Amino acid sequence: MREYDLLVVGSANADLVTAVARRPGPGETVLGSDLAVHPGGKGANQAVAAARLGARTALLARVGDDAYGRLLLDSQESAGVDTAGVLVGGAPTGVALITVDPSGDNSIVVAPGANARLTPDDVRAAGELFAAAPVVSVQLEIPLETVAEVARALAPGARLVLNPSPPAPLPPEVLEACDPLIVNEHEARVVLQGAGADVPDAPEDWARHLLGLGPRSVVVTLGAEGALVATAEGTERVPSVKVDAVDTTGAGDAFTAALAWRLGAGEDLATAARFAARVGALAVTRAGAQVSYPTGAEVAALGEEGAAR
Numbered sequence: 001m002r003e004y005d006l007l008v009v010g011s012a013n014a015d016l017v018t019a020v021a022r023r024p025g026p027g028e029t030v031l032g033s034d035l036a037v038h039p040g041g042k043g044a045n046q047a048v049a050a051a052r053l054g055a056r057t058a059l060l061a062r063v064g065d066d067a068y069g070r071l072l073l074d075s076q077e078s079a080g081v082d083t084a085g086v087l088v089g090g091a092p093t094g095v096a097l098i099t100v101d102p103s104g105d106n107s108i109v110v111a112p113g114a115n116a117r118l119t120p121d122d123v124r125a126a127g128e129l130f131a132a133a134p135v136v137s138v139q140l141e142i143p144l145e146t147v148a149e150v151a152r153a154l155a156p157g158a159r160l161v162l163n164p165s166p167p168a169p170l171p172p173e174v175l176e177a178c179d180p181l182i183v184n185e186h187e188a189r190v191v192l193q194g195a196g197a198d199v200p201d202a203p204e205d206w207a208r209h210l211l212g213l214g215p216r217s218v219v220v221t222l223g224a225e226g227a228l229v230a231t232a233e234g235t236e237r238v239p240s241v242k243v244d245a246v247d248t249t250g251a252g253d254a255f256t257a258a259l260a261w262r263l264g265a266g267e268d269l270a271t272a273a274r275f276a277a278r279v280g281a282l283a284v285t286r287a288g289a290q291v292s293y294p295t296g297a298e299v300a301a302l303g304e305e306g307a308a309r
Helices: 042-053 067-079 113-117 120-125 127-131 144-153 185-194 203-211 251-264 269-283 296-308
Strands: 006-009 013-019 036-040 057-063 086-088 094-100 106-111 135-139 159-163 178-183 218-221 227-231 234-238
Touching: 006 042, 006 144, 006 251, 013 067, 036 042, 036 067, 042 057, 042 067, 042 135, 042 251, 042 269, 042 296, 057 067, 057 113, 057 120, 067 086, 094 113, 120 127, 120 144, 135 144, 135 251, 144 159, 159 251, 178 185, 178 203, 178 251, 185 203, 203 218, 203 227, 203 234, 218 251, 227 269, 234 269, 251 269, 269 296
Parallel strands: 006 057, 006 135, 013 094, 057 086, 135 159, 159 178, 178 218
Antiparallel strands: 013 036, 094 106, 218 227, 227 234
């Protein structure tokens, strides 16, 4: 029996968040709300989201030896994440500067800090973590060479889930290891263009073209329109869950973590995506990233409400 349900390899940032009436234009200054500091980063977010759902989760990441690093470690441990793989030092903790507009949409600028110092050697040194996990989730807020090493480090039979955010062209060895590759519209276009492929108009066509690059499966997230899952057998739409959005920060990370966990539990891609859609929907109803993530009981209650309608 595996020791973990999910290993997350990725970034850990302090999120510095302010609400604005509108985003500034070039050369413009706007006033925001009081600054709020939250633990974040796509890797750390996914680890907390999975652990709050009930997954046995480990995180491989790097933080600075500073107050933000301690904030991130405390958040992981309080959620029940195994932090034995979190390395400390080498650079200040990464920081994300986030503005949130009245609709709940956000804009983010990331200063990578210690995330940029998570190296392939760190991955190779974490062999015990990889051997203990049936699913590994990774993103692109760490160096691409480190992501490539993650693909090589998978245990026999383990599954790689990749959200290429922030998007960048991906080498074939990474694309071929993805099961699934999870992208939104912008990420899909960047990955396709980086591979020299045409960018079609319809999400079903994006998915088919992405599959042609090597991934074993693809998930395209479509915001309010839900998601699209695709395998060699075909495509299927997964509907969204209607909620009143407060803040979309970290919702994609919650979706990815939930999907990765349920795939490791043996669910098929469409079933796992439907569960992940409920998790992502609940996450946007609260401000912040990690503090917004639901428990397994809250997700179950949302499912029961939908079934009763």
